[in-house]
Amino acid sequence: xxxxxxxxxxxxxxxxxGSLPGTLAAxxxxxxxxxxxxxxxxxxxERMGAALLSEIAPQKLEAQLQxxxxxxxxxxxxxxxxxxxxxGGQLEGVRWRWIGPGLWHRPLACTGGGALQLIKxxxxxxxxDHTHGGSELTLVLRGALVDETGxxxxxxxxxxxxxxxxxxxxxxxxxxxxxxANEQPTQFRGALARLMQHWHGL
Numbered sequence: 001x002x003x004x005x006x007x008x009x010x011x012x013x014x015x016x017x018g019s020l021p022g023t024l025a026a027x028x029x030x031x032x033x034x035x036x037x038x039x040x041x042x043x044x045x046e047r048m049g050a051a052l053l054s055e056i057a058p059q060k061l062e063a064q065l066q067x068x069x070x071x072x073x074x075x076x077x078x079x080x081x082x083x084x085x086x087x088g089g090q091l092e093g094v095r096w097r098w099i100g101p102g103l104w105h106r107p108l109a110c111t112g113g114g115a116l117q118l119i120k121x122x123x124x125x126x127x128x129d130h131t132h133g134g135s136e137l138t139l140v141l142r143g144a145l146v147d148e149t150g151x152x153x154x155x156x157x158x159x160x161x162x163x164x165x166x167x168x169x170x171x172x173x174x175x176x177x178x179x180x181a182n183e184q185p186t187q188f189r190g191a192l193a194r195l196m197q198h199w200h201g202l
Contacts, residue, residue, distance in 0.1 A: 113183070115182045
């Protein structure tokens with residue numbers, strides 16, 4: 001399995017520097033645990049930060065900032081330890097809460113502002129059309145998800161900001177389970193969706 005959607009450079013730099021908000025950092029950590037490319041990029045940013053802090057001579061930086069070789073098992077979705085620690089067990093044991101037609105969620109505790117949750121969608125189910133008040137990270141754990149920005153499979157992450165308006169739809173054959181972090185409350189467009197937001201605290 002190949003991961004084709006990664007964290008963008010700004011997110012990776014913030015994550016490596018420890019400045020990414022807690023909810024977003026939780027999803028970033030889960031993706032990095034699955035993705036050898038992003039692990040290598042984080043390592044580069046960490047070494048760059050260390051070099052700047054220690055004022056290493058510029059001629060010594062080039063060798064130190066080469067990405068690490070990708071480790072075996074790139075994109076292996078079995079590497080779910082960060083998520084399992086958050087939920088206190090495996091995905092199969094999650095107690096889901098219904099939030100709308102074909103949709104369930106499980107809120108997760110996390111430090112800092114924003115919201116962190118697991119979302120399960122039945123085959124063909126969609127999250128109503130919405131935008132974001134800030135950044136949103138969506139990591140696909142099972143199945144697949146399609147929206148205006150592309151098709152996301154296990155290990156892929158959608159790194160979106162307030163400029164994106166989308167309607168994510170779960171794969172028509174298998175549905176999907178995703179880990180989602182929002183920096184600010186989601187802004188739903190339709191009247192029914194706004195009622196769902198009020199009733200379920202999304």
